[in-house]
Amino acid sequence: MTRSALEALTVVDFSRVLAGPYATMLLGDLGARVIKIERPRVGDETRAWTPPVDATGTSTYFASVNRNKEAFPADLADEGDRERVRELLRTADVVIENFRAGTMERLGFGYDEVRALNPRIVYCSITGFGTAEGAALPGFDLLVQAVGGLMSITGQTPDQPTKTGVAVVDVITGLHAITGILAAVVAREATGEGQRVEVNLLSSLLSGLVNQAGAYVGAGVVPGILGNAHPSIAPYEVFETADRPLAVAVGNDRQFAAFATALGVAGLATDERFATNAARVAHRTELKRIVTERLMQRSADEWFDVLNEHSVPAGPINTIAEAFELATRLGLEPIVEVEGSRQVANPITLSATPVSYRLAPPRLDPPTPSN
Template sequence: MGTQYDAPDERAGIGREGAGRGALEGLRIADFSRVLAGPYATMLLADLGAEVVKVERPGAGDETRAWHPPADHDGTSTYFLSVNRNKKSVVLDLTTEAGLEQARALVAESDVLVENFRPGTMERLGLGPRELRARHPGLVYCSISGFGSGAGAAIPGYDLLVQAVGGLMSVTGDAAGEPVKAGVALVDVITGLHASLGILAALRHRDATGEGQLVEVNLLGSLLSAMVNQASAFAVAGVVPGRLGNAHPSIAPYETFPAADRPIAIAVGNDRQFAALAEVVGDPGLALDDRFRTNADRVAHRAELTDLLTERLGAAGADHWSAVLLAAGVPAGPVNTLDEAFAFAAKLGLPGIVDIPAAPADGAEGTPSRQVASPIALSGTPAQYRLPPPRLGQHTADILDRFSDSATEPDGSAT
């Protein structure tokens, strides 16, 4: 640590496998997932103490290892690094009977299995939920897909595709412009959150009854759920929402405005805040104007209000307006770049970036892994940063020694 972005928490276990007790200590997850949604879900659980064994194919492993630039000092993509800390990598060749037997041995000693292959793949391998749960009734089996296991099973589940067909792009972007995707794979992240929540609920049920169950989540369903008010507008009122740029369909003013130097976001949520905004920009009469007196009035006259505020906010910079508006109780802030966002979080004392020390065997240089801290703060069992993202097959020998009758390593594994 020690950069302007760091906001360390002395309660967190950093770089120590035995650093305190995690809330999920004693839980083992056989993680057959790759790319983003599944790995994000299992990383969340690993941060909270679960042992996650990441099963990878020989040679290439998780394909995101090669999704660069950018990459770290040894050529591993930052994409892979972002969702694979606190995991152990084992290489298994699932095209061979030996590899399948090793996989079954791992599952036999696991509480949870997570996979995001195309529906039907695990069944063809003999690793489907029906077969494995018949052998292990307490197993929680989580399947993540793009479009479910029914009519959409054959459709590849890529985040961009789901943002498009799931309606998110239709409400993102300027009204007069083209549909725009979110700047990150937001659907994968949301689906990972849903998967981790489903797993925890199934584990709670298992603790009470001894019975595991199948947990299924899919990208399209997760996105439709995450569309919240926009989806409700259609479901309840039949309204098909469109694009409003950075504005809000039901609240005004709730958008970005061009200040003298850069954009500022202003999020007025009630009439009191609007009156305070009007006072700060030097036009208190706006709050008494019949066009803007209530939120419904402001939404109906959004364009006129936006023009008036744009003129006034152009007189000073975003930092100035942010300070005086916040002092007046109006939610406001500049549109930050990512480096500015991390610096802002550190200024507030919130978790930002943590360094996970490299294991001694990783080389004399001991280059640490820079990781974005978990946002989950537990007072008694805080998130832990025990292991940097693993090298491909780094833990194969150990895992096979522990969970398999054979410790023979498949071709392409690392010891």
């Protein structure tokens, strides 16, 4: 029987909505036993975020981040249910929660209380803005995209700041939570003691802004909205073609020479305005005009083939359906079926301890799991 990487871990999951559930689903895919604590008859808010629903009648939002979990209905205001939860915690390895700061303490399940039950526990808290002055602020992805600077660099024009098409801050934060949890689990092997892991949406976003944040921190440059263009690379943006937009991601001078050749204007690579990346950035408007004139002569799919032949990173702006079709053509097997529920596959491949898909997203009131 194939082993799973995290099959020895039991995770008690108090989280709801996206950041925490995404983290615990990935832990479950890697083999951990994940027990999802939900209020009876109410459950995770995303159970009611419909339409759409999948073939099992489950909210696709909820289903997208809740496979490989066991449901554990528990009213944390009821002492009998609290004692049932305490029994779980005495033998668990990991706790994850994303209530507003102070809520778990009020319910009797704060870090100090849980650590007293189980000194080996790794206790992960996800908040919007930390546990100091920002403790009372609500943590919603759109809000953090706004106040955290992401919207100030996203959109077509400076007067139209735009959110991303998915709650990317929650996703980034969930991945940071997993990193912290697994680091603490490794440390426990050496010390025998668990610890508290804290991540928050704002800090995770600032880290995830990478070069844009680095421009401010390292050079005092405040980035702005450039539409689909890149502040430091050209041509690295979206261009019109004869039928639909095409993304071109030229990252160095060699690729630009190949790009110019593919366009039939090889001389651009030696033109002093475009011979280096710095020159291309300085003359991006003129470069875009020349490139667009050439690209308008063929369709996006035709250019996709031509540019791939020249090893130039480029591709059409696909719909999500087309993106899945592409992944399937490339042999990536992007969709799995779990007990009648079609799911997006886990993107991690492990040669010896592969991910597994054991449980469909849980119904709200199934039998309570045993310890």
